[in-house]
Amino acid sequence: MKIIVCVKQVPDAKDVRLDPKTNTMAREGVQSIMNPFDRHAVEEGVRLKEQHGGTVTVISMGPPQAEAVLREAVACGADEAVLVSDRAFAGADTWATTYTLGKAIENTGVFDLILCGKQAIDGDTAQVGPGLARRLNIPYVSYVRKITGYANGVIRLHRLMDDGYDEVEIPLPGLLTVVKEINEPRIPSLKGKMKAKGLSIRTLNAADIEADVDSIGLPGSTTQVVKVFAPEFKGERAMLEGTVDEQVAQLVKKLEPYL
Amino acid sequence: MLRIDIETCIGCGVCEEVCTFGAIEVVDGVAVVNEKCTLCGSCVDSCEAGALSIEGKDKAVQADLAEWSGIMIYAEYRHGKVAPVSFELLGIGRELADQQKVPLSAVLLGAGLGDAAKDLIFYGADIVYQVDDPVLEYFTDEIYGNILEDIIREQKPEVVLAGATAIGRSFIPLVATSLATGLTADCTQLVIRPEDGVLLQTRPAFGGNIMATIECPHTRPQMATVRPRVMKPAPHDPGRKGELIDYRPKAERMQSRVKVLRNVLEEQDQVNITEGDIIVAGGRGLDDKKGFELMRQLAEAVGGAVGASRAAVDAEWIPYPHQVGQTGKTVNPKLYIACGISGAIQHVVGMQSSETIVAINKDPHAPIFDVATYGVVGDLYEIVPKLIEKIKEKRG
Numbered sequence: 001m002k003i004i005v006c007v008k009q010v011p012d013a014k015d016v017r018l019d020p021k022t023n024t025m026a027r028e029g030v031q032s033i034m035n036p037f038d039r040h041a042v043e044e045g046v047r048l049k050e051q052h053g054g055t056v057t058v059i060s061m062g063p064p065q066a067e068a069v070l071r072e073a074v075a076c077g078a079d080e081a082v083l084v085s086d087r088a089f090a091g092a093d094t095w096a097t098t099y100t101l102g103k104a105i106e107n108t109g110v111f112d113l114i115l116c117g118k119q120a121i122d123g124d125t126a127q128v129g130p131g132l133a134r135r136l137n138i139p140y141v142s143y144v145r146k147i148t149g150y151a152n153g154v155i156r157l158h159r160l161m162d163d164g165y166d167e168v169e170i171p172l173p174g175l176l177t178v179v180k181e182i183n184e185p186r187i188p189s190l191k192g193k194m195k196a197k198g199l200s201i202r203t204l205n206a207a208d209i210e211a212d213v214d215s216i217g218l219p220g221s222t223t224q225v226v227k228v229f230a231p232e233f234k235g236e237r238a239m240l241e242g243t244v245d246e247q248v249a250q251l252v253k254k255l256e257p258y259l
Numbered sequence: 260m261l262r263i264d265i266e267t268c269i270g271c272g273v274c275e276e277v278c279t280f281g282a283i284e285v286v287d288g289v290a291v292v293n294e295k296c297t298l299c300g301s302c303v304d305s306c307e308a309g310a311l312s313i314e315g316k317d318k319a320v321q322a323d324l325a326e327w328s329g330i331m332i333y334a335e336y337r338h339g340k341v342a343p344v345s346f347e348l349l350g351i352g353r354e355l356a357d358q359q360k361v362p363l364s365a366v367l368l369g370a371g372l373g374d375a376a377k378d379l380i381f382y383g384a385d386i387v388y389q390v391d392d393p394v395l396e397y398f399t400d401e402i403y404g405n406i407l408e409d410i411i412r413e414q415k416p417e418v419v420l421a422g423a424t425a426i427g428r429s430f431i432p433l434v435a436t437s438l439a440t441g442l443t444a445d446c447t448q449l450v451i452r453p454e455d456g457v458l459l460q461t462r463p464a465f466g467g468n469i470m471a472t473i474e475c476p477h478t479r480p481q482m483a484t485v486r487p488r489v490m491k492p493a494p495h496d497p498g499r500k501g502e503l504i505d506y507r508p509k510a511e512r513m514q515s516r517v518k519v520l521r522n523v524l525e526e527q528d529q530v531n532i533t534e535g536d537i538i539v540a541g542g543r544g545l546d547d548k549k550g551f552e553l554m555r556q557l558a559e560a561v562g563g564a565v566g567a568s569r570a571a572v573d574a575e576w577i578p579y580p581h582q583v584g585q586t587g588k589t590v591n592p593k594l595y596i597a598c599g600i601s602g603a604i605q606h607v608v609g610m611q612s613s614e615t616i617v618a619i620n621k622d623p624h625a626p627i628f629d630v631a632t633y634g635v636v637g638d639l640y641e642i643v644p645k646l647i648e649k650i651k652e653k654r655g
Contacts, residue, residue, distance in 0.1 A: 016465040063294045087260055091298030094432070095441060123464055124585070125444040130400065130432035139516035140400065142429035156520075162425045163338070164525040166397065169518045181579075218298040218313065222441030225299045226459060226472040228279055231604065233611055235630040239623075247635050248645045251617065252653060254633055258537060258594045258615070259561060259653055 001054035001150075001172075003045045004105060005115045006132070007038040007073055009066040010122040034069040037117025039076075041178050043185040044147065045115050046077035052150060055079045057108065061089060061100055067201055075188035075196035082108055086205040091218030094127040100216050101128070102135030103209040113155070114175040118143055129177035140175040141168055145182050260313070261292045261302070267310035274302035274311060279469075320477045323415075327479035329364060330356040331416035333407060334379055334387075335426055336369035337398070338524075343534075344422030346382045346492035348485060352420055353383040353493045355451055355458075361417070362386060366410055368403055370396035380501030383493035388414075388506045397519035400430040405512040408437050416480050418458050420449070423484035435482045441475030442482040447489045447608075458483070467585040467608035488533050488589045489612070532581060536593045537563030540583055540610070543570035544599020544620060544639060551577050553643055554598065560650045566590065566610075568600045584609035598639045602627025619643065 012031045034042075045056040058073040060066045061084040070081035084104040092100060105111065114133075119126035126142070133140035143160040150156070153172050158165045160179055170176070188196070206216060214220055240247040252259075261282075270288035282296035290302075290310070303311045332352045335342035349365065356363035364386040365379045376387040388410050394402060403426075411419060411434070419434075421427040423445045435442035447470075448461035458481040461472045475481040532538055539558040541550055551565065558565045566583040567576070583590055584606040595613035600606060602618070602625055610616070611630050618631035619639045628634040635642055 011465070016468045065294075087294075090260065090294075090296060093441065095436065095439075098436060121466060123444075124466070125432075126428045127432040127435075127442060127444055130429060131436040134433050134436040140433075141517055142400070143425055160425060161398075161522070164523045166522050167520040169520060171516055174516075222439070222478050223443060223473050223475045225297075226474050227301070228299070228464075228469055228471045231463065231467065231470050231608065233607065233630045235616065235628065236632050237628055237634060238632060239628065239634040239636065244637055244641055244645060247637070248642060248649055251633060251635060251646065252649045255561075255594065255615075255617070255650075256653075259650060 001048055001052050001112045002110060003048060003054060003056045003113045003115065004108070004111045005038070005041050005045045005056060005058045005073065005078065006101060006128070007042065007058050007060045007069050008035045008117075008120045009033070009060065009062050009069045010035045010120050032065065032068070034072050035117050035120045035122075037119060037121070037178065037180065038069075039117075039185040040180055040182050041115040041117050042073045042076055042078060043183045044178055045113075046186075047183065048113070048147070048150070049077075054112070057082060057111075059084065059101070059104060059108070061085070061092075061097060061104070070201055071196040071199065072188065074199050075192040076186055077192060081199060081201045083201050083203045084209070085203055086216075088206045088211075088213065088217050091221060092216060093221035093223045094123075094125055094131055095222045096216050096218075096220040097128055098131035098135050099220065100209070100211060101132050103211050104204050105132075105136065107204060107209045112172045114138075114173075116175065116177045118177045118179050126177070129175060133175040136175070138173050138175055139170050140177070141170050142177045144176045144178045147182070261296050261298060262312045263290050263292060264310045264312075265289050267308050269308050269310070271308070273305050273307070277301050277305040321479060324477075324479055327415045327417040328359075329361045329414065329416040330359070330418045330420070331364045331366065331411065331414065331480070332384075333419070333421035333427065333431070334365045334367045334375075335422055335424060336367055336372060336375055337426075339371070339373075341367075341375050341378060342422060342424065343492070344424060344427075344485070344487040345379070347487065347490040348420050348422060349379065349383040350493040351449055351485065351490040355418060355449065356385075358451055358453075359417070359456065364388060364414065364416065366407055368395050368406060370394075376503045380503070381495050381497050381499050383499070384501050386502045386504060388504050390506050390508060392513070394513050397522060398426050398430075399515040399517055399519060400433055401515040401517065402513055404430045404433040404437070406506070406508045408434050409508065409512060410506060411438060411480060417456065418451075419480045419482045421482075421484050423486050427484045431482065431484055438480070438482075440478040440480060440482060442484070443473045443475070444484050446483045446485050449483060449485070457481070463585060463608050466605040468604050486589050488591055532564045532566050532583065533588050533590050535564045537561050537596075538566045538583070538590055538592045538594070538610075538613075539563050539596045539598065540566035540568065540600060541571055541577075541598050542568035542600030542606070543574070544601070545571065545576065546599075548574075548576040550599070553640070557596065557598075557643055557647050560647045560654070561594070561596070563592070563594070563596075566595075568603070568606045597627055597631070598643060600627050601625045602630065
C-alpha cells in the first residue's frame with residue numbers, strides 16, 4: 001500500500017494569546033509542533049504499512065522550517081518526506097491549500113491512501129482533508145476512529161458521528177481524516193531518529209508542481225481575514241466571602257431560582 | 260507578498276506592534292518582513308506613511324456575482340428528526356434574509372422525512388427543497404454533497420449555512436470545493452455588511468485564544484458552518500406559510516463510492532449535555548477520576564448533566580461526549596457550575612454564554628473567575644459535599 005500522510009507544523013495553540021490592548025499575539029514561549037491529530041495519522045499510516053506492506057510518504061506545505069515535522073514523522077516510521085514550500089504559497093486559505101497539496105500529490109506519483117488529521121489546531125477548520133479529496137477526485141471519510149479491516153482494495157472502518165459511529169467501507173484510492181482515538185502514537189525510535197537526521201527531504205516549489213499562480217497563496221484564496229481580535233468575556237465576578245459554610249449558604253440562596 | 264517601500268518607511272515600528280504573527284521587525288530604521296508573514300494585511304492598514312502594500316493581484320471576481328441572491332441553510336435530519344442546529348440556522352438565516360430582503364430557503368435531505376419540512380417553514384423558511392429517498396437513510400458525503408451542490412448551482416443563493424456538526428463539517432467542505440468558493444468553519448457570529456452585502460464571518464481560532472473575522476469577497480455563495488447552540492432559534496409560528504419543493508436529483512448524482520454498512524448509536528454518546536438547563540462540570544482540579552462521582556452527585560441534586568474540561572477528558576476521567584469547549588461541545592444552560600476548572604480559553608468559549616456561571620476553584624487567580632457570575636475560592640472537596648447537602652435540604 002502506498003500511503004501519503006499530510007502533516008502540518010502549527011504553533012502550540014494552547015500557548016497562543018492575543019494581548020487585548022495591543023492586539024498582538026504573545027509569542028514568547030510558543031513552540032512550533034506537529035499538529036497533534038497528524039501524529040495519529042502518521043501512526044496509522046505506519047501501522048498499515050507494517051501490516052500490509054508498502055511505504056509511507058509524509059508531505060507538508062509550509063515554510064522551510066516545517067522540515068522539522070517531516071523529520072519527526074520519519075523518526076516515527078515514515079519512509080520519505082516531501083516539503084511543499086514557496087513564498088508564493090503564503091496566505092493560502094483552505095481552498096488554495098487543497099489546490100496546492102493536490103498538485104503536489106499528483107507530482108509525487110501514484111498512491112493508494114491519503115491520511116490526514118481531522119483538523120489542525122491552529123485553524124480548527126477540518127476542511128483540508130475533504131477539500132483535498134475533491135481536488136484529487138477520490139472518495140473520503142472524515143473522523144475515522146478505527147480501521148477494522150483491509151481486503152481487496154477496500155478499507156472497512158468506523159467513522160465517529162455526533163451520536164455514535166457508522167461502519168463504513170471505502171475503496172482505494174481514498175482519503176481518511178483521523179481522530180485521536182484511532183491509536184496511540186509511538187515514540188520515535190533511535191533508529192528512526194538516525195534515519196530522520198540523515199534524510200534528504202524533497203522540496204517542491206510552485207514551479208515544480210506546475211501551480212497556476214492565480215490559485216495559490218493569498219491571491220488564490222477565496223476567503224480573507226478581515227481582522228483578528230481577542231475574545232471578550234462578560235463575567236460579573238462576584239466573589240463570595242466568609243467561611244465555607246457561609247459561602248455555601250450564600251451560594252444556595254443565589255441559586256434558588258434554578259433549584 | 261508583503262512589499263515594503265524602504266524610501267517611504269519611516270521606521271516608526273507601528274507595523275511591528277500591529278503584526279499578530281511577529282513577522283515584521285524594524286532593522287536599521289526600516290521595517291523588514293520575515294517568513295512568518297501570513298499576508299493578513301493588518302500592517303498595511305496601520306502604516307501611516309503608506310509604505311506597506313500586499314502584492315499579487317486580487318483573485319478574479321466571479322462574473323455573475325450579482326446574480327446570487329437569497330439565504331440558504333442545510334437542515335440536518337437524522338434518526339427521524341431535524342437536528343436542533345437547523346432551527347438555529349433558520350434563526351440567523353431569517354435575520355440575514357430580512358436584512359437583505361431576500362427569501363430564506365432550506366435544503367432537507369433524508370429518508371422518511373414526514374412533516375419535517377413543515378416544521379422548517381414554521382421556524383422561518385420560505386422555501387424548502389426536499390429530497391426524501393431511501394438512499395439518503397445513511398449519511399454519505401458524496402450523495403449529500405452532490406445534491407446540495409446541484410441545488411445551490413440552480414438556485415444561486417448568496418449565502419449558504421450549515422451546522423458545524425460531524426456531518427456538516429464533513430461534507431460542506433466538499434460542496435464548497437466543488438463550487439470553487441470560500442467556506443468558513445465553526446462560525447459564532449454572522450453579520451452582513453450593508454454596503455456591499457458581504458457576509459462577515461467571525462470564528463474562534465488557535466483553540467479559542469483568538470477570534471478572526473473572515474470574508475469571501477470574490478466568489479459566491481459565501482459558505483459557513485455555524486457552531487451548534489450559539490445562534491438563537493427562530494420563533495415557532497404554526498401559521499407560517501411557505502413553499503415545499505420536492506427536488507429530483509439525477510440518478511448519477513445518487514451514487515456513493517463510500518458505503519455505510521450500519522449506524523450504531525452509542526450509549527455514552529447519548530449523553531446530551533447540550534440540551535439540559537443545568538450543567539455541573541469538573542476539571543483538572545478534581546485530581547482524579549473519583550471526583551466525577553462527586554460531580555454526578557451534585558448534578559443529581561440540582562437535576563443537571565455532567566460536563567468536563569478537556570484536561571479531565573484527556574486524563575480519561577470521563578469520556579469525550581462530556582467535553583465542553585472549543586474542541587468539545589458548546590453549551591448555554593441556565594446554570595453552569597464549574598468545579599476545579601481553571602478556565603482556559605478553549606473551555607470558556609464553549610460555556611461563556613450560560614446564563615449564570617458558578618466557579619469553584621482553589622486558585623483565586625484562576626481565569627474561570629473572569630467569566631463567573633459567582634465565585635467561590637476553596638477546596639471543592641470541602642465545598643461541594645456541603646453544597647449538595649444544602650441543596651437537598653432546600654429541595655426537600
